[in-house]
Amino acid sequence: MNDGRRHAGPDHHPGPSEADAVSGVLRVAVPVPLRRVFDYLPPAEGPEGQPGVRVRVTFRGRRRTGVILATGAAPEVDSSRLRRAEAVLEEEPLWPTPLFQLLLWAAEYYHHPVGEVLAVALPGTLARGGLPPSPPRLWRLTPEGAEVDPAELARAPRQRALLQALARDPLSEAELRTVAPELQRPLKRLAERGWIASQAGSRVAVSDHEPEAGPPLNPDQEAAVAAIREAEGFQPFLVEGVTGSGKTEVYLEAIQPVLDQGDQVLVLVPEIALTPQLLARFRRRLAPRLAVLHSALAEGERLAGWEAARRGEAQVVIGTRSAVFTPLARPGLVVVDEEHDPSFKQQEGLRYQGRDLAVARARREGIPVVLGSATPSLESLVNVEAGRYRRLRLPRRTGSAGLPEVGLIDLRGKAAEGGLSPPLLQELRETVERGEQALLFLNRRGYAPVLLCPACGWTQQCPHCDRPLTYHQRRWMLLCHLCGHNRAVPPQCPESGCGNPDLQTAGLGVEQVERTLERHLPEVRRVRVDRDTTRRKGALEAKLEEIAAGRAQVVIGTQMVVKGHHFPEVTLVGVLDPDSGLYSPDFRARERLFQQILQVAGRAGRAERPGRVRVQTHHPDHSLFGPLRAHDYPSFAAEELSERRAAGLPPYAPLALVRAEAAEADEARAFLDRAREQGEGLGTAGVRLLGPAPAPVERQQGLYRAQLLITAERRSPLHRALAGLAPRLEAIPDEGVRWSLDVDPGDLF
Numbered sequence: 104m105n106d107g108r109r110h111a112g113p114d115h116h117p118g119p120s121e122a123d124a125v126s127g128v129l130r131v132a133v134p135v136p137l138r139r140v141f142d143y144l145p146p147a148e149g150p151e152g153q154p155g156v157r158v159r160v161t162f163r164g165r166r167r168t169g170v171i172l173a174t175g176a177a178p179e180v181d182s183s184r185l186r187r188a189e190a191v192l193e194e195e196p197l198w199p200t201p202l203f204q205l206l207l208w209a210a211e212y213y214h215h216p217v218g219e220v221l222a223v224a225l226p227g228t229l230a231r232g233g234l235p236p237s238p239p240r241l242w243r244l245t246p247e248g249a250e251v252d253p254a255e256l257a258r259a260p261r262q263r264a265l266l267q268a269l270a271r272d273p274l275s276e277a278e279l280r281t282v283a284p285e286l287q288r289p290l291k292r293l294a295e296r297g298w299i300a301s302q303a304g305s306r307v308a309v310s311d312h313e314p315e316a317g318p319p320l321n322p323d324q325e326a327a328v329a330a331i332r333e334a335e336g337f338q339p340f341l342v343e344g345v346t347g348s349g350k351t352e353v354y355l356e357a358i359q360p361v362l363d364q365g366d367q368v369l370v371l372v373p374e375i376a377l378t379p380q381l382l383a384r385f386r387r388r389l390a391p392r393l394a395v396l397h398s399a400l401a402e403g404e405r406l407a408g409w410e411a412a413r414r415g416e417a418q419v420v421i422g423t424r425s426a427v428f429t430p431l432a433r434p435g436l437v438v439v440d441e442e443h444d445p446s447f448k449q450q451e452g453l454r455y456q457g458r459d460l461a462v463a464r465a466r467r468e469g470i471p472v473v474l475g476s477a478t479p480s481l482e483s484l485v486n487v488e489a490g491r492y493r494r495l496r497l498p499r500r501t502g503s504a505g506l507p508e509v510g511l512i513d514l515r516g517k518a519a520e521g522g523l524s525p526p527l528l529q530e531l532r533e534t535v536e537r538g539e540q541a542l543l544f545l546n547r548r549g550y551a552p553v554l555l556c557p558a559c560g561w562t563q564q565c566p567h568c569d570r571p572l573t574y575h576q577r578r579w580m581l582l583c584h585l586c587g588h589n590r591a592v593p594p595q596c597p598e599s600g601c602g603n604p605d606l607q608t609a610g611l612g613v614e615q616v617e618r619t620l621e622r623h624l625p626e627v628r629r630v631r632v633d634r635d636t637t638r639r640k641g642a643l644e645a646k647l648e649e650i651a652a653g654r655a656q657v658v659i660g661t662q663m664v665v666k667g668h669h670f671p672e673v674t675l676v677g678v679l680d681p682d683s684g685l686y687s688p689d690f691r692a693r694e695r696l697f698q699q700i701l702q703v704a705g706r707a708g709r710a711e712r713p714g715r716v717r718v719q720t721h722h723p724d725h726s727l728f729g730p731l732r733a734h735d736y737p738s739f740a741a742e743e744l745s746e747r748r749a750a751g752l753p754p755y756a757p758l759a760l761v762r763a764e765a766a767e768a769d770e771a772r773a774f775l776d777r778a779r780e781q782g783e784g785l786g787t788a789g790v791r792l793l794g795p796a797p798a799p800v801e802r803q804q805g806l807y808r809a810q811l812l813i814t815a816e817r818r819s820p821l822h823r824a825l826a827g828l829a830p831r832l833e834a835i836p837d838e839g840v841r842w843s844l845d846v847d848p849g850d851l852f
């Protein structure tokens with residue numbers, strides 16, 4: 104290796120010796136998949152650099168942007184063999200010290216290359232060595248514009264569309280173009296009327312309004328808010344409150360004094376919960392300078408929000424998991440809503456758990472952190488048990504509506520043709536007749552997961568994955584939900600010699616439920632909410648609006664409808680097909696299922712009217728249903744925890760997974776056999792290696808996948824073993840094999 108010099112392991116300790124300070128080198132984290140740092144001579148001119156600033160270097164003939172971890176380090180080889188760094192890119196570190204320390208810690212904890220960790224934590228432009236571009240101009244409503252009734256603009260549809268889009272958020276022209284492609288004229292017209300104005304600016308939305316007052320808190324909420332307000336320094340809280348118990352009110356009341364004090368608040372929410380409704384609520388109630396961060400933002404805007412947070416200009420930073428890496432000048436509080444949500448776990452690259460990093464970050468910042476959920480993760484419950492987190496309970500719903508009544512519909516011996524059983528259809532009919540709304544939850548897109556030929560048994564498998572293609576009737580195609588491969592629906596069985604024109608479907612998807620409903624209750628107004636029907640920007644909002652305005656009577660949805668939305672007129676919730684979660688090999692499947700059903704049940708009966716939940720199942724005697732019917736998450740969790748303990752699974756026994764994938768099954772397997780040998784060679788006491796075994800979906804996107812499970816009774820031996828193993832994995836010749844290390848995997852898939 105000509106560039107730089109290798110170091111053993113990521114957890115290298117700087118320790119520059121004073122004598123060498125003058126001739127010292129820069130120790131640089133380079134974004135390459137190697138768990139090492141590299142030494143460079145300081146650049147010939149420009150700033151000398153310090154830990155936490157970017158530096159441009161050449162690495163194996165390519166220009167890279169690294170981050171300095173230490174300066175003045177003693178070179179461990181003849182410094183004449185070292186290259187010179189090209190340039191140090193800034194004077195001051197990009198990250199405040201606690202966040203920088205957290206990132207270095209995360210590299211160790213996840214046994215991930217530190218250069219890649221630091222690159223992940225930066226907006227793309229900065230990670231690539233770019234300078235902050237000028238942020239886009241954002242248009243927003245003026246106070247006069249906010250008063251305008253869009254109906255007045257019935258004859259100017261483009262102006263009306265723009266005005267409506269801006270009612271929710273300041274938007275860039277690029278974003279507005281998706282609302283009205285020809286936008287220069289209407290935009291100019293609106294500006295002339297004084298209804299909109301543009302500002303060169305960050306994605307920090309400034310509110311002109313006084314914050315709205317919230318409802319008077321109930322005693323449970325008050326106790327929770329008081330506990331959080333009184334916290335000094337690092338203190339994790341778990342707000343365990345049933346759906347509709349007013350958790351969000353608790354966050355808002357806990358946030359306000361932090362803002363009053365001039366400090367900043369970081370709020371993490373699950374991916375699909377980052378809705379316009381939620382943002383509007385924060386804006387109304389706190390009127391903060393708000394920065395919104397998520398991965399779907401245009402890069403310039405993400406960078407602008409990031410910088411506004413770093414400068415202390417944004418008071419509330421709200422975002423999905425990656426927002427945990429946002430630098431804050433004056434952090435005062437961290438909130439993680441729906442902390443049990445699987446989307447906090449990153450599934451590729453640096454496989455971090457955003458919630459866990461949020462807690463680790465609060466510890467380093469010395470501030471309180473509030474995790475909230477109706478159905479906390481078993482991990483957090485164990486942390487409460489162990490006294491590490493303080494639990495704050497909100498056992499009652501606000502308002503008069505009690506928790507919805509949960510009943511089962513036994514599908515055994517009944518024909519639930521097209522996904523809806525006769526008793527459920529009957530209740531749907533009655534609900535609609537009373538002028539109320541119903542919500543049907545089925546977490547499967549398309550019409551049916553399988554298209555088959557009853558004559559010869561043919562099914563259409565994905566050519567790249569071990570999965571059948573899902574039949575989408577509307578789009579008239581067969582689609583792989585794993586890799587996106589698609590093809591037209593064959594008019595007849597394509598098997599040679601068969602040609603049967605009567606192909607059938609098996610299994611259930613939301614499209615089919617929509618058809619069934621159309622057949623049985625044709626006069627009912629339906630709306631389907633899934634990824635297929637909400638692809639267009641603004642489509643989801645339009646559908647939610649349709650529901651809120653009562654124009655839709657029955658909502659059919661995937662997990663997109665489970666979170667974040669309030670449907671106050673929904674009084675009946677149907678859970679159509681929970682059975683696959685009951686007996687799944689995934690050790691978290693039952694926890695997820697219970698959480699999901701309670702979440703979706705929580706959509707029902709939020710206003711004055713009580714709600715009902717109907718769960719269709721072939722397994723009404725399953726032990727999960729007793730606690731579910733009683734809304735008794737704690738006793739479900741207790742049972743699940745005792746099973747996890749007996750089985751040696753998280754949260755009691757920590758896990759790590761080495762995954763490998765290759766074009767040939769043998770190659771992936773051979774890599775993991777070597778990995779296992781290496782792991783055994785370490786001889787770390789108390790660590791067990793299980794496998795290699797094929798992954799549950801063995802072939803995906805044309806690659807064979809296998810995995811090796813590493814577990815221990817406690818964390819420290821596991822991490823010792825991983826620290827020894829990771830560099831050895833790098834040394835295994837892995838021609839054609841892609842491998843990764845997943846610490847605390849979300850599932851074993």
Ligand code: ADP
Pocket residue numbers: 318319320321324344345346347348349350351352353501502
């Ligand atoms: P959660 O986050 O637990 O689902 P929210 O904070 O969204 O609950 O509250 C549910 C609904 O109840 C919201 O419409 C909210 O405005 C209202 N609410 C919350 N707290 C109170 C209260 N103390 N009094 C009256 N209404 C409340």
Ligand code: ZN
Pocket residue numbers: 556557558559560561596597598601602603
């Ligand atoms: Zn056939």
Ligand code: ZN
Pocket residue numbers: 565566567568583584585586587588804
């Ligand atoms: Zn596929």
